[in-house]
Amino acid sequence: MTSPMQNIDTSRDGGSRIAWLVLAGLATLTALVYWPSLYGGFIFDDSIYVQSPEVRVTTLRLGDWVNAALSQAGSNQFRALSMLSFAANYYFTGMDPFWLKLTNVHIHLLNGLLLFLVLRELFRLHSLVREKHDSGMTEQQFDLIAAVIAGAWLLLPINLTGVAYVSQRLESLANVFVFLGLFLYLHVRRKLYTGSGSATMLWIGLVICLGLGISAKESAALLPLYTACAEFAITGFRNRDGHLSRPALWTHALLLILPLIAGLIWISTWVFHSIAGFRSFSIGERLLTEPRVLADYIGWTLLPNLNSLSFYHDDLAISHSLLDPPTTLPAILMLLALLGVAIWQHKARPLFCLGILWFFAGHQVRNGAKRAGNIAFSRR
Numbered sequence: 421m422t423s424p425m426q427n428i429d430t431s432r433d434g435g436s437r438i439a440w441l442v443l444a445g446l447a448t449l450t451a452l453v454y455w456p457s458l459y460g461g462f463i464f465d466d467s468i469y470v471q472s473p474e475v476r477v478t479t480l481r482l483g484d485w486v487n488a489a490l491s492q493a494g495s496n497q498f499r500a501l502s503m504l505s506f507a508a509n510y511y512f513t514g515m516d517p518f519w520l521k522l523t524n525v526h527i528h529l530l531n532g533l534l535l536f537l538v539l540r541e542l543f544r545l546h547s548l549v550r551e552k553h554d555s556g557m558t559e560q561q562f563d564l565i566a567a568v569i570a571g572a573w574l575l576l577p578i579n580l581t582g583v584a585y586v587s588q589r590l591e592s593l594a595n596v597f598v599f600l601g602l603f604l605y606l607h608v609r610r611k612l613y614t615g616s617g618s619a620t621m622l623w624i625g626l627v628i629c630l631g632l633g634i635s636a637k638e639s640a641a642l643l644p645l646y647t648a649c650a651e652f653a654i655t656g657f658r659n660r661d662g663h664l665s666r667p668a669l670w671t672h673a674l675l676l677i678l679p680l681i682a683g684l685i686w687i688s689t690w691v692f693h694s695i696a697g698f699r700s701f702s703i704g705e706r707l708l709t710e711p712r713v714l715a716d717y718i719g720w721t722l723l724p725n726l727n728s729l730s731f732y733h734d735d736l737a738i739s740h741s742l743l744d745p746p747t748t749l750p751a752i753l754m755l756l757a758l759l760g761v762a763i764w765q766h767k768a769r770p771l772f773c774l775g776i777l778w779f780f781a782g783h784q785v786r787n788g789a790k791r792a793g794n795i796a797f798s799r800r
């Protein structure tokens with residue numbers, strides 16, 4: 421005869437097993453969907469990163485690998501880890517794009533797994549904080565939801581270029597450490613919320629993942645912003661006893677606020693000169709255009725249209741003013757309204773708020789403007 425506790429444990433194991441099976445099934449489907457893309461060739465920035473002579477490493481000499489790692493240094497970027505991955509691809513499989521793209525697919529699948537783990541921790545922390553508003557859902561049900569969301573993200577069409585476009589590995593590889601950092605932070609923070617975690621581990625996990633992520637691509641510097649959004653929406657930077665969490669506050673003061681100030685100072689020394697040298701539009705026009713780009717991203721994410729997800733967007737006109745083109749002002753107002761609703765609902769619907777905040781965090785001005793600049797604007 422089994423005890424009630426044994427029945428609970430069995431149910432818990434069964435529920436978790438279903439979630440893992442769902443994730444495995446969706447990951448397998450993702451691999452099948454991306455398989456035809458492995459036979460494509462190189463495009464656009466691949467000539468700068470993937471086909472660079474510095475990454476064509478054929479020996480185990482340390483100097484060759486160091487040279488590959490530092491091949492992008494000195495141009496307002498570092499990206500050593502990404503360049504090393506391209507060098508490793510070349511060392512084992514040469515310049516065949518099939519193997520480079522296959523590596524990208526594996527990185528994408530790894531990101532799907534890490535996203536699943538992030539969501540599990542997020543839902544557990546959310547349930548802990550909102551225990552007075554218990555939804556009646558079990559951990560196993562939350563695990564299943566996490567698996568479905570992670571699988572849907574793996575298959576989301578807007579992620580296509582991040583996988584099939586070889587040099588976008590920089591972004592995907594950086595996201596490995598963003599997701600890992602989020603998972604570690606939420607895991608430790610959940611323990612700290614109840615007074616049993618280690619503040620040191622909160623700091624160490626974030627610093628290590630931040631450093632590794634930036635070495636893949638500088639967009640990983642947004643990791644502390646993502647954790648700050650989670651704190652704002654879920655915990656309010658507080659512990660279960662209602663007191664402010666000093667480890668959470670100090671971590672973000674040191675890893676978010678101070679670097680943000682230093683980064684803005686650094687960017688101001690070159691970004692205006694940089695854009696004036698080779699772009700046909702100004703910083704102001706770039707920032708005015710960005711809300712329309714973000715509106716497109718929302719549309720492509722929620723209502724994917726393969727005809728709209730091509731690599732080039734030559735018909736995207738630059739915004740010269742709030743009414744030129746006329747869609748500029750409505751796009752700005754729509755984004756402001758979306759952000760306002762998220763903040764308004766942060767107590768009643770914290771997960772809804774967090775999702776919107778993470779979207780804006782991932783497209784904050786510096787990163788978003790850079791993305792907009794990479795689209796081939798028309799000269800209208």
